[in-house]
Amino acid sequence: MTDLISLTNVNKYYGDYHALRNIDLTIKTGEFFSLLGPSGCGKTTLLRTIAGFEGVSEGVVMIGGKNMAGVPANMRPTNMVFQSYAIFPHLTVAENVAFGLRKNKQMDKLQKSEAVDQALEMVGLKGFGDRQAHALSGGQRQRVALARALILKPKVLLLDEPLSALDKKMREQMQVELMRLQRHVGITFILVTHDQEEALVMSDRIAVMFDGEIGQMDDPETLYRRPNSRRVAEFIGKMNFLDADVKSVSDQITVDVAGLGTCTVNAEQAPSGIDTGKAAVGIRPETLAILFDGEKTERETIAGVVDEVVYYGDMTYYDVRIAGVDNTLNIAMKNLIGRPVLDVGAQTTVVWDARSLVLLP
Amino acid sequence: MVSPPLVYALLLLAFPLGAIVLFSFWTQNFMDVDTTFTLNNYREIIEKPIYFALLQRSLFVSGTVTFVTVLLAFPVAYFVSFHVRPDRKSLWLFLITIPFWTSYLIRVFLWKVILGYNGVVNTGLLNIGLIDEPLTFILYNVNAVIITLAHAFAPFAILPIFVALEKIDRSLLEASQDLGESKFTTFFRVTLPLSMPGLVAAVLIVFIPTIGDYVTPELMGGAGGKLIANMIQTQFLALNNAPLGAALAIVAMLCVTAISLLFVFLNRRYLRGRS
Amino acid sequence: MSLRIYAIAYLIFLYAPIILLPIFAFNDATIIAFPLSGFTTEWFGELMTTKALHGAVQNSIFIAVITASLSTILGICAARAGAMYNFPLKRGILGLVMLPLVLPEIIVAVSLLIVVVQILDLGLSNWTVIAAHVLICTPFCIAILNGAFQNLDPSMEEAAMDLGESRWSAFRLVTFPLVMPGIISSFLIAFTISLDEFIIAFFLTGANPTMPVYIWGLLRFPSSLPIVMALGTILVALSIILLTIAEILRRRGMARVGVKDKGGFL
Numbered sequence: 001m002t003d004l005i006s007l008t009n010v011n012k013y014y015g016d017y018h019a020l021r022n023i024d025l026t027i028k029t030g031e032f033f034s035l036l037g038p039s040g041c042g043k044t045t046l047l048r049t050i051a052g053f054e055g056v057s058e059g060v061v062m063i064g065g066k067n068m069a070g071v072p073a074n075m076r077p078t079n080m081v082f083q084s085y086a087i088f089p090h091l092t093v094a095e096n097v098a099f100g101l102r103k104n105k106q107m108d109k110l111q112k113s114e115a116v117d118q119a120l121e122m123v124g125l126k127g128f129g130d131r132q133a134h135a136l137s138g139g140q141r142q143r144v145a146l147a148r149a150l151i152l153k154p155k156v157l158l159l160d161e162p163l164s165a166l167d168k169k170m171r172e173q174m175q176v177e178l179m180r181l182q183r184h185v186g187i188t189f190i191l192v193t194h195d196q197e198e199a200l201v202m203s204d205r206i207a208v209m210f211d212g213e214i215g216q217m218d219d220p221e222t223l224y225r226r227p228n229s230r231r232v233a234e235f236i237g238k239m240n241f242l243d244a245d246v247k248s249v250s251d252q253i254t255v256d257v258a259g260l261g262t263c264t265v266n267a268e269q270a271p272s273g274i275d276t277g278k279a280a281v282g283i284r285p286e287t288l289a290i291l292f293d294g295e296k297t298e299r300e301t302i303a304g305v306v307d308e309v310v311y312y313g314d315m316t317y318y319d320v321r322i323a324g325v326d327n328t329l330n331i332a333m334k335n336l337i338g339r340p341v342l343d344v345g346a347q348t349t350v351v352w353d354a355r356s357l358v359l360l361p
Numbered sequence: 362m363v364s365p366p367l368v369y370a371l372l373l374l375a376f377p378l379g380a381i382v383l384f385s386f387w388t389q390n391f392m393d394v395d396t397t398f399t400l401n402n403y404r405e406i407i408e409k410p411i412y413f414a415l416l417q418r419s420l421f422v423s424g425t426v427t428f429v430t431v432l433l434a435f436p437v438a439y440f441v442s443f444h445v446r447p448d449r450k451s452l453w454l455f456l457i458t459i460p461f462w463t464s465y466l467i468r469v470f471l472w473k474v475i476l477g478y479n480g481v482v483n484t485g486l487l488n489i490g491l492i493d494e495p496l497t498f499i500l501y502n503v504n505a506v507i508i509t510l511a512h513a514f515a516p517f518a519i520l521p522i523f524v525a526l527e528k529i530d531r532s533l534l535e536a537s538q539d540l541g542e543s544k545f546t547t548f549f550r551v552t553l554p555l556s557m558p559g560l561v562a563a564v565l566i567v568f569i570p571t572i573g574d575y576v577t578p579e580l581m582g583g584a585g586g587k588l589i590a591n592m593i594q595t596q597f598l599a600l601n602n603a604p605l606g607a608a609l610a611i612v613a614m615l616c617v618t619a620i621s622l623l624f625v626f627l628n629r630r631y632l633r634g635r636s
Numbered sequence: 637m638s639l640r641i642y643a644i645a646y647l648i649f650l651y652a653p654i655i656l657l658p659i660f661a662f663n664d665a666t667i668i669a670f671p672l673s674g675f676t677t678e679w680f681g682e683l684m685t686t687k688a689l690h691g692a693v694q695n696s697i698f699i700a701v702i703t704a705s706l707s708t709i710l711g712i713c714a715a716r717a718g719a720m721y722n723f724p725l726k727r728g729i730l731g732l733v734m735l736p737l738v739l740p741e742i743i744v745a746v747s748l749l750i751v752v753v754q755i756l757d758l759g760l761s762n763w764t765v766i767a768a769h770v771l772i773c774t775p776f777c778i779a780i781l782n783g784a785f786q787n788l789d790p791s792m793e794e795a796a797m798d799l800g801e802s803r804w805s806a807f808r809l810v811t812f813p814l815v816m817p818g819i820i821s822s823f824l825i826a827f828t829i830s831l832d833e834f835i836i837a838f839f840l841t842g843a844n845p846t847m848p849v850y851i852w853g854l855l856r857f858p859s860s861l862p863i864v865m866a867l868g869t870i871l872v873a874l875s876i877i878l879l880t881i882a883e884i885l886r887r888r889g890m891a892r893v894g895v896k897d898k899g900g901f902l
Binding site: 364365366367369370371373374375376377378380381384394417433434437439440441444451453454456457458459460462463464466467468471472473474477479480481484512515516564566569570571572573574575576579580590593595597598605606607611613614617627 | 639640642643646647649650651652653654656657660668669671709710711712714721729732733735737738739740741742743744746747748749750751754755763766767768770771776819824828829831832834835839848851852855864865867868871874878879883889
Binding site for chain 3: 090350
């Protein structure tokens with residue numbers, strides 16, 4: 001894959017407010033790329049600088065090898081699906097989809113209407129062309145917005161929180177459809193979302209943003225398993241944090257973890273350039289386990305007391321208190337056959353493994 | 362985008378308002394304007410009892426009209442907001458606003474027909490036998506002016522109250538009843554305080570403009586029902602004493618503004634005192 | 637239930653004078669009082685032959701058309717700016733523009749009179765009336781157009797630009813059709829206000845009176861009162877027609893952008 005979009009040292013100021021800080025990123029042709037972060041982190045601003053609705057204060061935005069400085073939104077090879085969908089309410093569905101073809105001189109009327117039909121079929125709205133736009137449901141509007149953008153065959157499709165207005169079921173269904181659609185058309189998608197699950201499910205790569213900066217940019221698995229900072233780890237999934245003291249750093253790292261004792265981890269479990277001294281250790285709830293009666297393990301164990309039980313049906317989440325740690329450890333257990341749900345106050349044994357630890361600065 | 366209306370408002374509103382203030386410190390002798398600064402106009406207003414009497418009567422009429430209008434309008438706004446089906450609301454509002462847009466002069470004149478010696482009210486009451494001779498206290502005096510103005514400004518009072526009532530989250534009323542208030546006490550503890558902004562807007566939007574109406578007192582007020590606006594009009598158009606008219610206009614405006622501000626202030630205090 | 641009865645009684649109170657208009661317009665007597673004497677269309681016929689009235693009507697229509705056009709244009713500027721942009725002193729500026737809504741009309745009238753006659757030393761004409769009418773109509777236009785513009789999703793124009801349209805063609809293809817009903821509605825309301833306005837026109841009118849000023853003159857002569865009733869009947873019918881069109885358009889505009897109608901002009 002070749003680089004389609006590259007942003008070099010992009011900064012954006014609104015008066016005194018520094019909305020984008022030294023953004024450097026490249027996105028490849030055909031990639032499904034997500035900008036993930038809490039509201040106000042600058043992800044939508046970044047998307048709008050790529051679309052051409054916002055200029056940059058410093059830095060260069062290149063799309064397809066061309067510098068986009070001074071190129072307005074209507075001249076860029078990008079199209080956008082807006083958060084509100086921005087479906088023109090005074091037009092029919094077909095007129096909405098055909099909106100961007102108005103200035104296309106190569107296609108005659110018939111070709112245009114065929115293209116509209118194709119686009120509608122692609123998003124599952126075959127036969128909806130004559131409907132009035134304001135009578136559509138949320139999911140249907142979303143599909144019209146997709147068809148309207150994709151009919152122009154943009155190099156990049158920009159999606160600004162496209163699923164946030166839908167209910168949970170509809171959202172999950174559209175996630176799958178969007179992925180299938182992206183593979184089908186082969187166009188680069190850039191998705192803005194605040195929903196970490198959505199980003200993990202759909203993306204090839206994710207940039208996590210905080211306060212106008214990119215905190216980490218990686219594929220979903222690396223991002224989940226090897227977060228490079230505490231705030232990335234906190235934002236994506238659940239994570240237990242324990243105080244730690246790094247004793248020595250070589251090919252392997254020796255670290256003293258509060259409540260768990262001294263252990264050795266591989267260098268890849270720590271951010272590069274980690275030094276001896278105070279640090280933190282992160283453990284995902286599903287990498288810890290409770291040792292039920294009759295179960296055996298070869299991994300490390302430590303005694304604990306159940307502090308809180310949250311029953312989810314397929315899962316049970318336990319908060320377990322262990323000696324030498326102020327916070328409780330959150331542990332996720334599958335409710336397999338024969339496993340009881342423990343009561344608050346029960347004495348129990350916690351299983352852990354040094355391979356699942358993540359060292360954080 | 363905002364500059365054209367702003368420039369227009371500055372040129373034709375702010376600038377003329379400044380001019381009228383300046384003018385009130387000048388004097389005029391027939392057609393010649395003397396531009397020496399003087400307080401003579403204001404002195405004359407203070408010294409001659411006629412102006413004070415007119416101003417007092419004007420403020421009384423405006424105040425009474427406001428009170429009557431808002432009092433009569435509130436139940437209607439409440440009815441439309443709370444008891445009319447949502448799809449019928451705009452029809453009701455439309456019906457309420459229509460008379461307001463139609464031929465002001467003729468509407469005022471028709472009140473003369475209604476309240477007059479041989480008018481609708483008197484012939485009606487005579488026919489029923491409630492009275493033996495036509496009532497005379499309802500035309501050519503302050504009462505007639507008040508009735509007519511209250512009619513003219515009715516929609517102005519209803520609309521802001523309606524808007525404020527519409528904004529009230531209906532679950533607040535349910536919450537109040539859930540917490541032990543009756544429907545009646547809920548009205549006084551929840552609905553009324555929340556509709557205050559609309560009520561205040563209604564009061565101001567009726568009270569301030571009524572001070573400037575000279576048509577109704579001219580047609581309905583008779584000799585004893587003339588108001589300050591008639592005097593301003595006379596100074597400008599008949600007596601050619603624009604500076605005195607300007608000073609009268611300013612004094613009237615100042616009084617109205619002061620009373621309005623006092624009202625807004627007292628209302629704020631009242632609302633804060635509750636919470 | 638008692639509230640409903642009260643509300644209906646209130647509506648009757650509101651409509652009482654208007655209901656009397658046609659009654660006396662067709663009444664065969666020069667005195668406007670009960671009892672009625674007989675049916676006639678004489679007064680309407682007399683309207684047709686009164687030359688001075690025709691001049692006044694022409695004047696008023698000229699003033700109303702220009703006023704409605706200008707105040708609608710100013711209203712579009714203000715409503716669009718108010719709905720789409722933030723700028724310094726926004727509240728203060730919009731407040732100043734909306735001020736004539738609460739300002740006593742006599743103040744507007746005398747202050748403009750002073751500026752035009754005493755300071756600029758110009759004569760009074762239809763244009764002085766227009767200047768003042770635009771001032772008082774603009775707030776109403778803004779109120780109506782605000783409804784049209786605030787319901788407009790700002791990303792709508794961006795979407796059009798994203799799909800290849802320029803800034804101007806995005807406005808022409810998307811925003812304009814969406815706010816068109818509001819624009820016509822605003823024009824009709826401003827037209828109605830200007831056509832009916834008397835207090836200011838009386839001060840600022842030139843040698844040719846407007847229709848309300850002419851009517852004011854007629855009110856002094858008892859013999860011409862039936863003609864006034866006939867004229868009033870026509871005017872009321874006309875304003876109701878115009879207002880109904882304005883209201884239908886306003887609602888259609890709301891429906892077009894898919895917004896629930898919350899009712900009312902203001």
